[in-house]
Amino acid sequence: xxxxxxxxxxxxxxxxxxxxxxxxxxxxxxxxxxxxxxxxxxxxxxxxxxxxxxxxxxxxxxxxxxxxxxxxxxxxxxxxxxxxxxxxxxxxxxxxxxxxxxxxxxxxxxxxxxxxxxxxxxxxxxxxxxxxxx
Numbered sequence: 001x002x003x004x005x006x007x008x009x010x011x012x013x014x015x016x017x018x019x020x021x022x023x024x025x026x027x028x029x030x031x032x033x034x035x036x037x038x039x040x041x042x043x044x045x046x047x048x049x050x051x052x053x054x055x056x057x058x059x060x061x062x063x064x065x066x067x068x069x070x071x072x073x074x075x076x077x078x079x080x081x082x083x084x085x086x087x088x089x090x091x092x093x094x095x096x097x098x099x100x101x102x103x104x105x106x107x108x109x110x111x112x113x114x115x116x117x118x119x120x121x122x123x124x125x126x127x128x129x130x131x132x133x134x
Contacts, residue, residue: 006127016115024074024075025075053079095124
């Protein structure tokens with residue numbers, strides 16, 4: 001029996017948010033809150049730069065827990081960079097292995113050097129795994 005292949009592009013979400021690294025954490029939180037998002041992709045500064053990512057957990061660990069003022073901390077100070085991008089045609093099983101191996105929970109899906117979506121544990125479980133067991 002042949003294994004069912006589910007590509008990342010089939011389960012990723014495309015309503016991701018981007019922000020400039022110079023924005024404050026306060027601005028980032030306002031954007032996340034108004035869009036009910038827990039992840040932001042940080043724009044590249046130039047073509048040879050790398051993408052960054054900010055998760056709510058970064059804000060908790062690097063701002064709230066350290067009692068820093070969100071309006072005085074820039075996104076670039078707390079983001080993870082570089083991120084490990086996911087190819088849109090990569091099977092979700094390999095995305096899951098990559099997340100496990102590198103201890104990450106979200107990744108941008110990149111095609112032709114452009115972000116086309118974001119994939120996280122939520123999509124892997126609720127879209128990918130559920131699709132595999134149906």
